[in-house]
Amino acid sequence: MTAPTRPSPIPPDVHLTGPYTPVTAEVDVADLRIDGALPTDLDGSYVRNGPNPRFSPIGSFLYPIDGDGMLHRVVLSEGRARYTNRFVRTPMVRKEEEVGHAIWPGFATPWQPGADEVGPLLAGTMRQLPDVNVVRHGGTLLALAECDQPYRMGPQLETLGQETFGGQLPAGICAHPKTDPRTGEMIAFCYNLQPPFLTWTTIAPDGTGTPPRPVEGVERPSMIHDMAITERYVVLVVAPLYFDMEAASSGGSMLAWHPEAGTRIALVPRDGGxxxxxxxxxxxxxxxxxxxxxKDPADPAVDVVVVDYAEWARPSPIAPGPAAGPRPARAVIDPAAGTVRREIVADLEVEFPRIDDRLLGRPQPVSAFALRTGRPMPHPTCWDALAWHDLRTGRVTRWEPVDLALGEPAFAPDPRSDAPDRGWWLTYATRFSTGESSLLVIPAADPGSGPVATVRMPVRVPLGLHGNWLPSG
Ligand SMILES: [Fe+2]
Incomplete structure (x- = not known):
């Protein structure tokens, strides 16, 4: 697939402009200005990853997959705040920094540089994309890619190297592993272009990996972005977004949407059944x-698995087409009967669902989302509000600020309480009108009232993908 000429610069892309515009400066700034009062119980870091191409992309740029990773961290302690941002320095980023321009094209461009340009070790490689998520497990901060080895990040957010979990997981893990709050284990999946096309694994609380186990019954490689866990199951939603390497090698799309094949949900018993x-x-x-x-609310004699999620009709923007935006949804799965019952649970256009992660695998009282209100926006692909859906009452609470593009809300629990409404929702926000960014601290007990503290970022923080609260200690 190596060609003599480098792919060309891309035309302007909406996901590289406005609040998405990448930044290149890496800064470390203490004593950030804070509007309001930062809760003194918030002691830890909020860190978030997202696509931020180091140099102007070439060939193609496919949001949300493409881009180099950049971590944005705010350390909160004793009512004060400090900000640090750093690129995740893959070998591709380092090589491009040597020459001062992009060498590797976007994911959808089937071209790899040759040894004459990048040396024998990197010849024929694709750009690594650890730009999706960032988690801490076994005391190690990991920048996560879409099914690849994560990158270990140091205390100053310096890039330390790739993580194979003791050599047990050389193919890597997904970008959305789930840590079981009861056991401390991190559960992950990985899809592969060669058989076995889908595997899953458990990573011990100390970071020790176990060899991947195949998920039987997967006949071709599909893209799967997220997962869920219950006490007994790993839940994998396998939609018909297939990898087609033949089409890719002849200039077509690497991913093809085949709705006629339907979506299949795998309940993988964690005990190995x-x-x-x-x-x-x-x-x-x-x-x-x-x-x-x-127990199934419709038939208490039946044990079911409930999955709460944001439902799309198709994987936009990879497979664009006329369809309503994503809605908060629920699937009720009967493992014994092999049936699925789905419903849209609120008429809202939402994405980036999150909960109090201490409740992963158990019923949560509230799901939080980034919300699109339908108001005019300079960038219509952004999210301009937040919403909280109370699953006990069905009540939806919204916070609809003016002039803000918002990201995924992440929950920071109050260390003095186990109650799910004791804590704060954190997210970065950027003003459409000025480009100024901030970290919002919103009380879970009354989220509709908006932030109790707004931490002013010293530089713009581009809209990104996923982040987490990492308590101190
Ligand atoms: Fe994601």
Whole structure:
């Protein structure tokens, strides 16, 4: 696939302009200005990853997959705030920094540089994309890519190297592993272009990996972005977004949407039992909020698995087409019958669902989302509000600020309480009108009232993808 000439610069892309515009400066600034009062119980770091191409992309740029990773961290302690941002320095970023321009094209451009340009070790490689998520596990901060080895990041957010979990997981893990709050284990999947096309694994609380186990019953490689866990199951939603390497090698799309094939949900018993597959019509999800096991509300004699998520009709923007935006949804899966019952639970256009992660795998009272209100926006692909859906009452609470593009809300629990409404929702926000960014601290007990503290960022923080609160200690 190596060609004599480098792919060309890309035309302007909406996901590289306005609040998305990448930044190149790496800064470390203490004593940030704070409007309001930062809760003194907030002691830790909020760190978030997102696509931020080091140099202007060439060939193609496919949001949300493409881009180099950049971590944005705000350390909160004793009512004060400090900000640090750093690129995740893959070998591709380092090589491009040597020459001062992009060498590797976007994911959708089937071209790799040769040894004459990048040396023998990097010849024929694709750009690594650890730009999706950032988690801490076993005391190690990991920048996560879409099914690849994560990058270990140091205390100053310096890039330390790739993580194979003791050599057990050389193919890597997904970008959305789930840590079981009961056991401390991190559960992950990985899809592969060669058999076995889908595997899953458990990583011990100390970071020790176990060899991947195949998910039986997957006949071709599909892209899967997120997952969920329950007490007994790993939940994998396998939608018909297939990798087509033949088409890619002849200039076509690497990913093809085949709705006629339907979406299948795998309930993989964590104790190693046989996979239970449940079939449904085609739908897509980028993100789950949570999953759990309960008695079926419609028939208390039946044990079901409930999955809360943001439902798309198709995997936009990879497979664009006329469809309503994503809605908060629930799937009720009967493992014994192999059936799925789905419903849209609120008429809202939302994405980036999150919960209090201490409740992963158990029923959560509230799911939080980034919300699109439908008001005019300079960048219509942004999210301009936040919403909280109370699953006990059905009530939706919104916070609809003016002139802000908002990111995924992440929950920071109050260390003095286990109650799910004691804590704060954190997210970065950027003003459409000025480009100024801030970290918002919103009380979970009354989120509709908006932030109790707004931490002013010293530089713009581009809209990104996923982040997490990492308590101190
Ligand atoms: Fe994601």
């Amino acid at each position: 046989p996979v239970r597959w449940c079939e449904d019509e085609a739908f897509w999800l980028w993100h789950t909020a949570n999953a759990y096991e309960v």
